[in-house]
């Protein structure tokens with residue numbers, strides 16, 4: 001049984017339907033990447049899974065349990081965590097406060113979790129009392145991921161984690177994603193320029209115009225010439 | 236028959252007040268309904284218009300035992316012009332520092348201007364006669380019409396009392412006509428403006444300021460123009476009020492009468508719709524006047540009933556916001572920019 | 576020369592009234608940053624608190640709290656009891672308003688909420704007028720002697736010391752609350768990024784309830800402090816407070832609670848000091864002039880951030 005199962009999902013904004021029946025699975029301890037052109041509905045799919053947009057049709061199950069219709073704070077408690085594409089930190093709060101808020105729904109969360117995030121992102125430890133708003137894009141992305149990891153989620157959802165980062169920083173982020181995955185957390189990543197992401201993924205999906213149009217193992221998608229030409233900026 | 240004349244007389248009075256409010260509501264409709272300018276200081280522009288016209292047209296102060304600079308006994312039309320200019324200039328001065336900022340700032344600044352205007356009316360007695368206000372403001376064509384009616388009454392001594400009463404009050408009827416004519420003119424002008432490219436630009440700004448700016452519109456200039464023109468309309472309402480009441484004082488321009496009622500009228504009538512603004516003025520002024528009759532029937536003191544009437548108006552506003560946010564006459568869909 | 580000699584004393588008065596404005600401004604700032612709209616009813620919520628304290632004074636006495644003046648202050652423990660009761664009652668009114676009105680408008684947009692709050696302001700004022708009438712209600716008829724602060728040559732009354740101390744104490748408490756409690760951090764997070772707060776699992780409705788509670792409590796206390804300082808209250812109080820409070824909030828940077836604190840004191844001091852040069856009749860306009868100057872020079876406020 002898959003950890004997350006998305007079946008025939010339709011959703012959008014108000015009257016405007018963006019997703020027209022998407023199917024997707026993430027198995028336990030797996031890394032899955034969704035690629036697709038700008039505006040394909042990748043972010044919309046993430047928001048829908050997380051209960052921020054209403055389903056008009058279809059269903060979403062997590063560990064065999066229907067989660068569509070649940071509020072975000074219930075979904076967080078089930079073990080999903082989500083890092084949005086933009087505005088994914090609290091800029092006027094400190095690094096430490098951002099991280100602590102990640103564990104907001106669990107008031108008994110052990111304090112050690114913060115230290116574990118610092119182990120994963122050592123650059124953050126010396127800056128823990130700094131306001132995140134004053135920090136660089138790479139550091140913000142680390143804070144955002146750290147915040148999401150505070151509850152030890154079963155599934156981490158990342159929306160374009162490397163989008164605005166310099167190549168070396170992006171590589172660091174992908175290393176960390178792999179490290180998180182080694183610890184047993186499944187990861188669902190959305191990426192636009194996704195070679196690096198696919199290389200590290202067990203499986204990948206191609207989403208276009210609100211529909212799933214391809215599914216395969218990560219490296220196989222990379223090797224697929226059509227997809228390379230269409231979505232990965234040339235082979 | 237006498238009773239009927241009484242009722243008629245009341246209707247005329249009611250019509251004059253409702254008509255003046257319709258002018259205010261049309262002005263606010265240009266601000267809020269069309270452009271999205273959050274003006275909660277309508278009373279300020281209204282008051283400035285009233286005082287400007289009263290000072291220009293008023294009798295010399297010696298005639299009513301006051302010491303002020305003003306009272307030039309000029310014709311009504313000049314007063315109207317003075318009202319328009321004064322309110323427009325006030326709006327210009329207020330708009331420049333606030334219209335580049337978000338709506339909250341304009342809102343609080345308009346409260347500020349209305350209060351400051353009220354303070355000045357109270358304290359600059361050399362111009363405004365302070366809390367005693369301006370008195371004996373002439374009504375347009377009053378002498379001429381009075382001469383006509385009294386001549387008619389002298390020539391027809393055999394009229395019944397109700398007929399006499401009717402003739403002797405003909406002036407109020409004339410004033411109502413004047414107000415109606417001005418409402419109609421303003422309605423037509425504003426409707427024209429709102430269908431023009433200028434009006435479309437204002438609505439585009441209301442819907443999405445950023446998008447409007449991206450299509451190359453000078454958003455600030457359009458907003459300033461709308462603020463000034465709307466304030467001018469409010470100034471006209473002030474002049475109409477001054478010349479019908481014939482006495483104005485700072486108390487006439489309290490926020491309740493000068494601002495809140497107008498907002499409720501526009502929200503109830505339908506903001507964005509000029510007919511809605513006029514209808515709202517008549518309906519809400521009707522409700523307001525009707526609640527006055529309750530005074531005798533409720534087991535409360537007069538001030539308590541007055542408070543309850545205001546509470547009813549506040550509840551009316553909330554009711555409109557919750558259950559009929561577009562008002563009785565919603566803005567027609569075709570007028571809204573397509574991207575919304 | 577004589578004018579200049581009055582300034583130190585006016586500064587003292589300014590700090591007293593400014594500290595009250597700060598308490599009001601903090602509430603406006605909190606609602607603005609969490610709920611996203613300027614609450615034009617805030618002045619009238621303050622006035623409501625001031626009236627409720629008077630009304631609940633007999634209740635406090637009935638609870639057996641002594642009315643003997645506390646030290647040199649003009650009021651007794653019963654009044655402090657009434658203050659606490661008034662805070663609770665004001666919160667109850669405001670939460671009811673949220674339930675029946677503001678909550679239904681959560682998705683209606685900022686400006687609709689502002690208009691609704693103008694209606695609430697009008698409604699509260701008319702309720703006050705209905706219950707207590709248009710004439711002033713007196714807090715304390717006793718004349719309190721001002722005491723000279725040694726070395727500074729300025730006078731201050733014990734009540735005024737109480738006012739400033741209360742304002743400072745509450746501000747500190749609020750600071751600690753926002754910094755260190757779970758819900759305080761959730762409030763700051765929501766103010767910062769409401770969408771991310773949801774994703775983090777923060778219950779927006781609970782945060783909103785707490786925002787109203789804090790804002791209304793501070794407002795009620797501020798209103799009561801005005802009653803203590805002025806000795807009387809009137810139904811127009813709330814409307815008159817709106818301008819100086821918003822000037823304070825904008826001066827400090829809209830949505831910045833700490834800025835509102837500073838802004839309040841600045842406005843209070845400017846208002847009082849202006850009376851050395853201008854007719855006192857124009858005191859209420861001073862806040863407006865400062866506001867306009869501020870908007871021209873630095874619309875983001877003294878402590879405001881850009882953008």
Ligand SMILES: Nc1ncnc2c1ncn2[C@@H]1O[C@H](COP(=O)(O)OP(=O)(O)O)[C@@H](O)[C@H]1O
Nearest residue numbers: 013016018036037038039040041042043044045
């Ligand atoms: N908040 C929103 N309101 C309305 N439409 C939106 C919103 N966000 C995105 N869209 C539209 O939904 C479509 C898909 O967007 P998105 O899911 O962000 O694409 P992707 O993440 O794949 O680039 C786009 O056409 C976009 O314009």
Ligand SMILES: [Mg+2]
Nearest residue numbers: 042043044085
């Ligand atoms: Mg996206």
